[in-house]
Amino acid sequence: MGVWEQVGLKVGLEIHRQLQTHKLFCSCESVLTETDHWTFSRHLRPTRSELGSIDQAASEEAKLKREFTYQATPDICLVEMDEEPPHPVNQEAVDITLTIARLLGSIPVDELSFMRKIVIDGSNTTGFQRTGLMAFGGKVDTPQGPVRVSTLCLEEDAARIVETDHSTATYRLDRIGIPEVELATEPDIHTPEQAKEAARALGDLLRATRKVRRGLGTIRQDVNVSIAGGKRVEIKLVQDLNSIPLIVEEEARRQYRLIHVAKELETRGITKEEVLAHKDNIIDLTEDLSNTSSKVLQRALNNNGIILGVKLDGFAGLMGQKGGGSPVEGAPESWLYDGKRLLGPEIADYAKVKGVKGLFHSDELPAYGVTPAEVDMVKGLLSCTHDDGFVLVAESPDIATAAMDAVIERSAMAVDGVVAEVRKPLPDNSTQYLRPMPGAARMYPETDLKPLELDRDRAAQIDGDLPELFGAKVVRYVSEFGLSQESANQLVFSSDFEMFEDLSKDHDPKVVTTTILSWTSEAANEGANTDHLTTDTLDVVLTALDESKFAKEAVPNVLVGLCKKMDEDPTDPTQALEATINELGLETVDDSEIIAVIDEELQKRLDFVKEQGMRAIGPLMGPVMGRLRGKADGKKISQLLKQRISELT
């Protein structure tokens, strides 16, 4: 039995992907801009939801009473500003989502109702995100087995965060309203590697529609992780496919540690109520530690802060790293000895939300300038025994008090083990507490929009025009274009099949394949900025190649030169290409070569030329130019042609 089976790992994915169409509830283009903007500021208040309660995550946010500043870019209209009701839903976005549903084998609902999902972190000017559940069911295959899809939703993207701090946040409104699908799977994934494979397979399927946006920020993956005895934890915004297995493993280990802590607390007979009772026993240690040599504590004191301490009965050894013992290699128990801290970071995360930069707990002291004598003094003042832990917080009185309450609340939760919550990934693939798991109470109907019928005709139309999936594409590329299996695989799965298909309409598919898979990377190896080599630019290059303006062998060099020219002026690939050809000397053909071509053509039509004399110049220009196109000037050819005819007649 593998380790993942032993710990009962369950992973589900939630994938958000922007659609390649205008905004969902207005006619603005879905473009991000870095241009100038003007700003306005707003506040949000939570509303009573449909079921009469205010969602937990929403009220948590409201307690912060934040001011939100919005950057209004020139591309937005009043809808993004929440100064105008939503326009009827973008029908193309609905069709793309239906297409995705059919590809997944999901069943569309008969009537789509958009809901308001309360989000009051400011990222939506309305205070809610509009989202509609479009289809249920379906699946995607991974090498480790099928992963069922639970729901497919169509929703509007939120505004882009620019900066945020404790009391304010600034958002840019260019992104708000871009349509995106939200695709959630069942927790059918049982290994970290399978999570990556499922995300990849879903990403490939979405791309096959050619109607999803590509590039940074257009795709977001949330990963839901639990192990047996743990709880579902949502890890938000995992950007990189390759980090998914690492994050999943790290989260499984974290949950394992927390379950261990809970068991230990149970053994020690610690109850939640006992921990919470410490809210009345927060001790002000400001006077006692006024001469501390700890820089962290001193800094707080210098800023008129206070130092608070609280005892945590029976928590000794449950906050820091676990020492001693003899872990069994390969067994989950060994995770307890991997050097990671137990409860400390969890408690600190909750305190940080209240505005402190960190805290000290008993398992890590003495350290950070806090002396053994000071630790003993604090233990004495807090009446700690050998079995008890304690936490110190230093900040301005308001923040320190709020943070200490959060410390105690989080410590009490430790009795239950893993807490269902939303976390964000950190660069080292660990995660940090973000907010409580939002409840179901956060949705109510978007009354400004009518329900939309998804009838059988519409479904039939979608079915009749389903895009080709990646597997089928590979087979077709091999049979239709004679590509090797390897090239076809590479084009479809790891390169740019869109570019290949677009260029192959007008150019030899094999040449296009070499261009995309070899020549472009050769140019990149030479240091060229191959971002310039878009489909349009390569079309210009391949057209020139088709016209024999240069030889195939010259293409990598042409691409290098072209990219360099386009570094200076990226707007005109045609001109850049001409300049490159000139510079590389590909156009120089000397007079004797031209005369040779002329003479060949003259010989073929000797009778005609003798009969017509100078009148033969016109008819002869075509074939001669055809052979020399791009390599010699037309005037020059005409002049030499005239000369040779006069010599002949």
Place this chain on the structure above:
Amino acid sequence: MDRLTLLQSATAEEGDRIRLKTKGLHNTQGWDLEGILMPHHEFSGDNVITVKLDNGYNVGIDVSDGAELEIVEKAKDPPGREASEWETDTTLDKITIISTGGTIASYVDYRTGAVNPALTAEDLVFNYPELNSMCQVDARILMSRLSEDIRPEDWMTMANEVVAAFKSGSKGVIIAHGTDTLGYTAAALSFVLDVPGPVVLVGSQRSSDRPSSDAAHNLLSATRFALEGTPGVYVVMHGETGDGPCDVMVGTKVRKMHSSRRDAFRAINSMPIATVTKDALTWIDKPNTASAEPKVIGSFEPAVDIVYAHPALDPERLKANLAGLKGCIIAGTGLGHLGTQHLKVIEDSIASGTFFCMTTQCIHGRVNMNVYSSGRDLEAIGVIPLEDMLTETALVKLMWALTSSTGTKEIMTTGLKGELAKRTLPASYPDKGAGGED
């Protein structure tokens, strides 16, 4: 199967937890859904049942091809609100908040999915707890009307309520009102009321069921002005698209200038007299109004209309529309003009006793009927130019003037409540902004 038959045979009602088994339109395997039965939307398909699932989403499933529906659990009463008890600080001034309906005093009816104008006085304090630290709240529901349904007799009901509120010791009165006709009501109350303190009309442009609603900011700012403002009728609404200070505008000089923006209300041919937030009132041009015994003066003649001058206006149709009117405002083109082909119709109507005034459909600016002959001709037959008065204000004032024993012309041409200004300041006409205020 017919939706209603299905629901009736299962005795399912909105709010019940139901289990629905049906094929719907697309599901050959058949749905097996459990959730809360939602109300039928007026734009939903006839046989579509909307179910709220446990994940919060509503989905519509068609039951035309047959369905099984069973009730899992009957609807529970909506969870009771936390006891709406609050302690009143009796040292604070009393402010009366009269709710007439509209977005500001509305909530989403989750059973019908609509924004409904109905809110109890307790709801107001429950929703805007800050009120309680500003004043003693005396809230009452006078009516629950969308503002497009407000009628002239409702103005009288409001006016009487305002007088009663001042007589019962309120320092100021706030009227929560739908925004569509809020300007008309503000003008009407301006003429019909003498008051000892501020009467503040306030609304909201974005429904109060959304976290971004302007309702709280407008209402709390209005409360500040009701506590510290001058006697008279005013409108307090967002001064910009952001939640910056609200504008305080004179009730006869204010117009809804945008269908949806928060800062839709603008002082026309004038400037806001102050800006105000929950915490502070900043005067721009403090009115010199005197405190008066609260009373209602006069009433409103409903047989009036506005004629909007336009190229396709037909003299015969115009004539028919004018029949039986006691008074009429011509919203003229430009400086106050109406096509010459209508001169005879107007002249006849005046002869039959209809009183005519001229305003401009340009909204901004002043009528001047001396510049072109069409204006001179209209004035010659007895059409009274109303300077810089807003068309809507002119209509309301005419309704009021027609019930007075004083001469209608004298009342209409005399500035009473700030509705007529002799000077138009250049700054009163908005600059063309690139998009927003920065």
